[in-house]
């Protein structure tokens with residue numbers, strides 16, 4: 001992160017972190033009482049009346065991307081919206097051009113991803129617990145702090161526009177509070193704020209979790225998972241990777257008549273495309289260095305759906321099942337939890353090549369419809385049904401040669417993609433999810449043909465959803481043998497792939513593989 005220097009306001013020089021006399025910052029555990037007042041009983045600067053009015057910035061223009069970003073944060077808070085769905089809709093409604101859409105995206109992603117860290121900085125700067133700040137004001141402040149600490153926005157613009165935004169969308173009477181807090185925030189560098197966070201944290205874990213903007217329970221879960229494979233020292237790299245916007249990965253479906261390397265070469269031959277490269281650990285994978293994925297896909301000129309946006313960990317997870325052993329023509333495969341259909345498309349394409357066919361099941365009818373739309377390129381090999389995967393109806397009275405259980409899970413492996421997700425998940429979600437995973441696995445195993453293969457996949461590294469789930473499955477299921485998923489992944493991956501640990505199952509990681517943290521375990525039912 002970098003912060004534009006020269007944020008001196010009202011003719012003052014920017015404070016060093018040591019000087020606490022000015023502004024609202026650094027006074028709570030360091031001299032501020034529980035009402036957020038300093039030792040003289042004064043509210044922080046931004047909350048003071050007449051003096052603050054004198055210093056009120058000139059009425060600023062408020063830019064459309066900031067308004068859009070604020071609206072998306074409100075959608076996320078009040079309607080439990082997913083930012084990646086709410087944002088494009090808001091961008092469209094506001095008619096933003098691509099540059100402004102990019103700014104709105106950065107503001108939303110930054111404010112959501114860094115929420116934990118920014119909230120703590122706001123607490124320190126204001127002397128108020130974040131829960132005591134009105135939710136609308138909180139979001140105005142988060143956007144302002146991101147501009148100050150996470151973007152190269154000039155400090156005066158960040159502060160003035162935030163104050164104007166506050167007047168427009170939240171309580172105008174708190175505009176002075178916003179002004180004071182943001183001025184205080186702007187007087188510190190990222191390093192100085194981290195030092196403040198560290199100094200005021202109750203434990204080293206709390207400090208790291210706050211500085212890297214992860215809930216503490218998530219940090220512990222990630223560390224446990226890394227420790228289980230002897231890689232605890234990678235925790236910092238993982239947390240950083242979670243906070244980086246991922247590169248867009250594409251999958252080129254097998255059987256499309258061209259492979260990723262050829263596709264990139266062909267494009268270079270006609271019209272150089274510096275943004276698309278055959279890179280990443282999946283043999284189907286391409287990476288987009290920038291620009292609009294829809295445009296890159298259209299430019300490739302392939303039939304619809306053959307080239308698609310998909311994380312390469314997801315590609316590898318599907319291939320681990322389809323390529324664990326050669327496909328016999330006529331095999332029947334089941335994708336038990338298919339929505340929205342990313343892996344189903346890979347299964348369908350692999351089935352097209354190998355002469356198999358796929359039944360795709362998804363409990364939600366709406367998401368089953370997404371699966372249908374996702375598999376148009378390989379629709380001939382796939383039937384889509386909608387049942388609870390624990391019910392016999394999901395299986396249509398059949399036994400299957402290969403079953404993918406891509407189970408509903410906490411999704412802690414995809415935090416970099418869903419910036420709000422880390423704040424929505426709770427440890428209390430786990431028991432419900434792990435019992436659902438258990439029931440889905442048991443139902444799937446019961447419908448596995450003798451000699452058939454099962455892949456258990458989660459987009460989570462949480463041990464309760466991964467290795468512990470596998471141990472329990474093997475223990476309670478006679479006639480089911482765990483296979484070497486690590487070897488299977490090494491076999492299918494493009495180039496060498498560093499999969500750690502002593503277990504047969506495999507855990508992928510954002511910081512190590514550039515993929516979501518997908519977990520893959522493979523099993524065979526005895527013949």
Ligand SMILES: C[S@@+](CC[C@H](N)C(=O)[O-])C[C@H]1O[C@@H](n2cnc3c(N)ncnc32)[C@H](O)[C@@H]1O
Pocket residue numbers: 314336337338339340341342343344361362363364367387388389390406407408409459
């Ligand atoms: C991790 S997602 C699957 C992602 C998908 N395989 C893909 O690659 O696009 C899990 C899916 O399981 C579905 N699901 C949840 N409970 C289910 C159940 N009892 N039976 C079948 N599907 C279920 C969810 O609706 C969700 O779409």
